[in-house]
Amino acid sequence: MSAFSKSPWVVHYNCNSCNGCDxxxxxxxxxxxxxxxxxxxxVGNPKHADVLVVTGSVNHRNAPVLKNVYDQIPDxxxxxxLGVCTSTGGIFAxxxxxxGGIDKVIPVDVFVPGxxxxxxxxxxGFVKALGILEEKRGGKDTGSAEKPTITLFPPxxx
Amino acid sequence: MSSSPTFLQYFLTLVVVLVAPLxxxxxxxxxxKITSRLQSRIGPPLLQPFYDVFKLLQKKPMVLNRIQxxxxxxxxxFMILTIVILALGQDLLMAxxxxxxxxxxxxxxxxSVRSPYSRIGGQRxxxxxxxxxxxxxxxxxxxxxxxGMQSGTGxxxxxxxxxxxxxxxxxxxxxxxxxxIAILIKLHKSPFDVSTSHHMHQExxxxxxxxxxGPFLALIEITHFYETFLLFALIACFWxxxxxxxxxxxxxxxxxxxxxDNACARLxxxxxxxxxxxxxxxxxxxxxxxxxx
Numbered sequence: 001m002s003a004f005s006k007s008p009w010v011v012h013y014n015c016n017s018c019n020g021c022d023x024x025x026x027x028x029x030x031x032x033x034x035x036x037x038x039x040x041x042x043v044g045n046p047k048h049a050d051v052l053v054v055t056g057s058v059n060h061r062n063a064p065v066l067k068n069v070y071d072q073i074p075d076x077x078x079x080x081x082l083g084v085c086t087s088t089g090g091i092f093a094x095x096x097x098x099x100g101g102i103d104k105v106i107p108v109d110v111f112v113p114g115x116x117x118x119x120x121x122x123x124x125g126f127v128k129a130l131g132i133l134e135e136k137r138g139g140k141d142t143g144s145a146e147k148p149t150i151t152l153f154p155p156x157x158x
Numbered sequence: 159m160s161s162s163p164t165f166l167q168y169f170l171t172l173v174v175v176l177v178a179p180l181x182x183x184x185x186x187x188x189x190x191k192i193t194s195r196l197q198s199r200i201g202p203p204l205l206q207p208f209y210d211v212f213k214l215l216q217k218k219p220m221v222l223n224r225i226q227x228x229x230x231x232x233x234x235x236f237m238i239l240t241i242v243i244l245a246l247g248q249d250l251l252m253a254x255x256x257x258x259x260x261x262x263x264x265x266x267x268x269x270s271v272r273s274p275y276s277r278i279g280g281q282r283x284x285x286x287x288x289x290x291x292x293x294x295x296x297x298x299x300x301x302x303x304x305x306g307m308q309s310g311t312g313x314x315x316x317x318x319x320x321x322x323x324x325x326x327x328x329x330x331x332x333x334x335x336x337x338x339i340a341i342l343i344k345l346h347k348s349p350f351d352v353s354t355s356h357h358m359h360q361e362x363x364x365x366x367x368x369x370x371x372g373p374f375l376a377l378i379e380i381t382h383f384y385e386t387f388l389l390f391a392l393i394a395c396f397w398x399x400x401x402x403x404x405x406x407x408x409x410x411x412x413x414x415x416x417x418x419d420n421a422c423a424r425l426x427x428x429x430x431x432x433x434x435x436x437x438x439x440x441x442x443x444x445x446x447x448x449x450x451x
Contacts, residue, residue, distance in 0.1 A: 003212035006203075029358070034199040036190075036358075039206050044360040047220065047371035050213070074372045075218040137216065 004137050005130040007039040011049035013069050015102060017056025020116040021083040025053060028119045035123065038130075046072040051129055054102050057085035057092040063105045070106045076136035078109040078129045082122060087111050087148045107144045171245040178241055182383030183207045185390065189416060190357060196420045211379050217372035222271050229267030230374045234381045236260035241388055251298050257388075260381070261287055268366035279365030283353035285427040289434035290340040293333075296442035300333045301326065303449055325397040327407070332445040334396055336438035338411055341389050343430065345382075347415055349422040350430050356382075361424060 014022055028035045029042055043049055046069050058066055070079065081102055084090035089100040102108060109132045112125035132142050187204040194201025203209075221227055240257040244250070261283065268280035304326060327334055343350040354365030362368070367378055393411050394404035425433075 003209040004216055006209040007206065007213040031198045034194070034201070036194060036202050037200050039202050039209055042358050043364070045364045045368055047369065048364060048375060050217075074220050 002134065002137075005134045007041075008050045008126070008130055008133065009041045009043045009048055010051045010053055011043055011046045011069070011073070012053045012055070013066060015054055015056035015058040015062050015066055015086070017083070017085060021055035021085075024116045024119055025055065025082060025122060028122055033119045033123065035126070038126070040126065046070075047074065049073050050077055050133060051126070052077065052079045052106075053082055054079065054086050054106075055082045057089045057095075057098045057100075058102045058105055059095075059097040059099060061097070063099060066102065066105050076133060078133045078136065079106055080110045080112060080125050080129050081108045081145075082112050082117060082125070084113050084115050084148075087113055090115060101147065103144065103147055108147075109142065109145055111145050111148050113148045167246055171242055174245045175238055175241060178387040179380055179383040182385070182387035183211070185386050185412065186383060188412070192413070192416050193357070193420060196416065207379070207383070211376045214376035214379065215373050219373050220371050221374075222369055225270045226267050226369065227374055229263045229270065230370060230377045232263040233260055233267065234377050234384070236263060237381045237384045237388070241384060244388075250301060251295075254294055254298055258287065258291065260385075264366055264378070268369070271369040273369050275362045275364070276366060276368040279353045279362050279368065282362075282427045283366050285431055286343050286350065286353055289350075289431045290343045293336045293340045293434065293438050293442060296439070296446070297330075297333050297337050300330050300442070300445060300449075303446075304329050325399045325403075327396045329449070330396070330445060332441035332448075336441050337393075338414070339434070339438050341393075341411070342415060342418060343434070344389060345386060345415070347419040349418075349425040351424055352427045352430060355424075 012022070012025060026042075027033065029040075046052070050073070052070055052073055054066065070077075079102075081087060085092060086102045086108075089095070089098045092098045093100055099105065110125045110129045112121055114121055117125070135142050184204065184207075186207040187202075190206055191201045191204060236256055237260045240253050240260065243253045243256060265280045265283045265287075268276045268283065271277075346354055346356055348359075351359060351361055352365075353362075354367050355361040367375065370378055390408040390412060394401060394408040397404035397407050
């Protein structure tokens with residue numbers, strides 16, 4: 001592990017999330033989990049960031065903003081999608097304004113499913129993202145992550 | 159004027175310029191570690207500031223305009239020049255002015271872009287200079303008064319401070335306290351982190367450094383290392399008769415700075431200027447009056 005992946009600065013963009021994932025993300029920075037152990041800093045400025053963390057179901061309104069934030073991050077960069085909303089739209093998937101997953105707007109490197117994902121799962125996702133960041137620095141094309149599929153459906157009403 | 163520097167002095171200056179960012183970086187590592195412990199977290203490794211700089215240097219450069227980039231280099235160059243001037247035992251007042259140029263370069267760099275956050279950060283940086291520069295000028299006057307104008311041209315090197323009968327802290331106690339408060343402003347520590355802020359604080363998003371990214375942000379970080387070294391080296395010179403005691407003094411001040419940083423909320427820029435022009439300024443004046451009693 002080189003110095004490059006020891007200092008991931010994270011910018012967090014909320015695409016219309018219910019704030020569940022946002023609160024869990026901030027919980028990662030608290031004394032209980034302390035992500036700063038791995039050099040993670042929560043920065044407010046995409047130009048200083050290496051990792052873009054997205055929460056919430058992207059819609060027509062904030063899709064261009066998300067794209068803009070993504071474009072402002074200097075290369076190499078990775079995108080971590082937190083929660084089922086960013087994968088498929090989650091419980092909002094059927095809404096008329098929801099696009100159904102941020103991978104329709106920007107390339108995603110790691111999906112962390114859950115509603116909300118536990119901080120442990122988020123840390124796991126970050127570790128995976130750092131590996132990808134390291135590969136991207138080496139000029140490797142890592143492709144985009146495989147999108148989680150909905151496996152649990154509510155029972156049909158008879 | 160002082161005699162021209164010897165070969166040994168040039169060599170020592172080179173060593174200082176090479177070693178200063180290493181010491182400054184480790185001090186910043188301690189800063190983050192101790193801050194984390196004060197917040198009952200484990201905190202990043204001690205070498206984290208170096209990891210940050212190496213990472214930033216490897217990022218792809220994003221340039222908004224050439225002026226902005228030039229001022230990032232000038233910010234670093236003037237800071238190194240300040241250290242060179244002090245290490246060669248040249249005039250202290252001159253070093254102060256060159257140091258101010260370094261900060262001005264940061265301000266103009268921040269002002270050269272269209273981002274409102276960056277511009278407000280630049281204006282607040284000017285407010286910060288307005289707040290601490292008079293205190294530094296008073297400090298220089300006080301040091302001249304103690305070591306005498308005669309040797310004033312090359313006075314403030316540790317070697318000269320060592321040759322004094324008594325440490326500078328004894329005749330300049332109130333100025334020392336004022337200088338400590340000025341350091342809090344210089345290093346953007348709470349309650350004075352109004353123009354930009356460090357680590358995970360997000361004043362004005364990132365204030366005057368907002369539009370710098372990648373390698374150019376690394377330049378500003380390296381300048382910050384130099385500045386941390388410079389200021390705490392000056393603190394150590396307050397007990398220049400025995401630099402071991404001086405180092406302890408600097409360490410105590412460093413820890414005091416972190417406690418203040420963690421215990422205080424951020425204040426407004428106007429409050430900062432009002433405070434600096436009353437309390438520390440009055441302390442400096444009292445210290446001046448003391449000479450003549």
